[in-house]
Amino acid sequence: MSVFSHLEFDNHEKVVFVEDEQSGLKAIIAVHNTNLGPSLGGCRMWPYESDEEALTDVLRLSRGMTYKSAIAGLPLGGGKCVIIGDHRKDKTPELLRALGRAIEGLSGAYITAEDSGTSVADMVTIGECTQYASGVVKGSEHGGDPSPSTAYGVFIGLKAAVKHKLRRTDLRGLKVAVQGVGNVGFHLCKYLQAEGVELTVTDIFPANVERVVTELGAKFVAHEDIYTVDVDVFAPCAMGGVINEETLSQLKAKVIAGAANNQLARSEISQLILSNDILYAPDYVINAGGIIDIAYQRNGGGTDDLKAHIESIGTILTSIFERADKTGYSTEIVANQIAQERFKN
Numbered sequence: 001m002s003v004f005s006h007l008e009f010d011n012h013e014k015v016v017f018v019e020d021e022q023s024g025l026k027a028i029i030a031v032h033n034t035n036l037g038p039s040l041g042g043c044r045m046w047p048y049e050s051d052e053e054a055l056t057d058v059l060r061l062s063r064g065m066t067y068k069s070a071i072a073g074l075p076l077g078g079g080k081c082v083i084i085g086d087h088r089k090d091k092t093p094e095l096l097r098a099l100g101r102a103i104e105g106l107s108g109a110y111i112t113a114e115d116s117g118t119s120v121a122d123m124v125t126i127g128e129c130t131q132y133a134s135g136v137v138k139g140s141e142h143g144g145d146p147s148p149s150t151a152y153g154v155f156i157g158l159k160a161a162v163k164h165k166l167r168r169t170d171l172r173g174l175k176v177a178v179q180g181v182g183n184v185g186f187h188l189c190k191y192l193q194a195e196g197v198e199l200t201v202t203d204i205f206p207a208n209v210e211r212v213v214t215e216l217g218a219k220f221v222a223h224e225d226i227y228t229v230d231v232d233v234f235a236p237c238a239m240g241g242v243i244n245e246e247t248l249s250q251l252k253a254k255v256i257a258g259a260a261n262n263q264l265a266r267s268e269i270s271q272l273i274l275s276n277d278i279l280y281a282p283d284y285v286i287n288a289g290g291i292i293d294i295a296y297q298r299n300g301g302g303t304d305d306l307k308a309h310i311e312s313i314g315t316i317l318t319s320i321f322e323r324a325d326k327t328g329y330s331t332e333i334v335a336n337q338i339a340q341e342r343f344k345n
């Protein structure tokens with residue numbers, strides 16, 4: 001398997017292939033860049049169809065973490081770990097401990113955290129063999145779960161986007177469509193509802209719909225109708241790749257501001273969003289509340305400082321919007337430029 005010539009290879013500092021015969025562990029750890037500090041990023045467990053697919057994912061995701069931490073003003077670099085396997089069948093304490101030993105062997109260049117297919121409890125098990133597992137600090141406000149902080153950051157970022165594009169500071173009567181009301185989406189809806197926002201939501205999981213409709217009075221639409229509803233803001237909080245030519249042509253919203261990772265189907269879509277006169281809050285900027293929370297869990301720091309740091313997402317987004325207006329570049333391109341200015345020294 002070629003690494004240096006891989007399309008997603010971007011001067012990664014380290015790519016480590018881990019195999020432990022006894023536990024069946026097969027994992028790849030990628031450290032993209034540590035100029036600003038040790039790399040931190042989640043550990044994903046997924047039944048990848050091939051090693052190549054796992055490599056592509058870990059290279060891309062670790063790079064993304066460098067940009068996310070840099071733009072969030074954290075003293076951290078970007079890294080990621082993928083375990084090749086089905087978390088429902090293959091995950092054992094032995095496998096997680098073997099991974100912990102491999103992470104410890106990197107002497108702090110990579111700090112792991114939960115991601116798809118791993119949990120806070122798994123971080124505790126990994127943490128038996130390494131000091132470089134985060135999200136396990138006792139006493140954190142939400143027991144290690146970063147979702148409420150992610151939602152708070154998205155709420156702050158959404159307000160900054162609405163202020164910039166729609167010139168509104170009062171959200172009362174604003175119409176927001178939320179796609180996906182799971183951990184982050186539900187908390188976001190709570191913040192929005194408290195400010196008098198009219199919520200339209202969708203989800204493919206009925207219990208999550210029920211919760212937001214009964215508790216918050218949200219209006220439900222079928223998942224295929226969420227793009228066409230007449231709203232001011234579209235908040236993607238489910239899966240990635242949802243903004244493409246087709247969905248963009250359906251959107252009535254003038255602002256896209258949500259938690260989902262990798263919202264754009266392709267990076268060129270950011271230019272199309274701009275020409276459609278829609279303001280896009282780049283996903284990795286607006287959803288950085290979770291990584292900020294994890295960094296504070298790890299490095300210590302008071303609740304007030306954490307809150308203030310998450311609120312800085314609004315300030316950084318505003319500076320991105322202003323620079324985009326001035327230069328004519330898309331907000332995605334401007335965000336990437338600012339992140340690079342920070343981590344490339």
Ligand code: NAD
Pocket residue numbers: 146147148150179180181182183184185202203204205208223237238239240259260261287288290
């Ligand atoms: P979650 O799994 O708790 O919630 C996602 C929700 O989306 C679920 O209720 C699911 O049923 C729903 N969904 C899935 N496919 C759908 C579809 N086609 N249409 C409508 N709904 C659909 O996940 P989460 O932790 O709330 O994360 C949401 C998004 O935010 C993800 O993209 C995640 O990568 C991203 N994100 C999360 C965090 C965090 O702290 N949890 C941090 C950064 C980014």
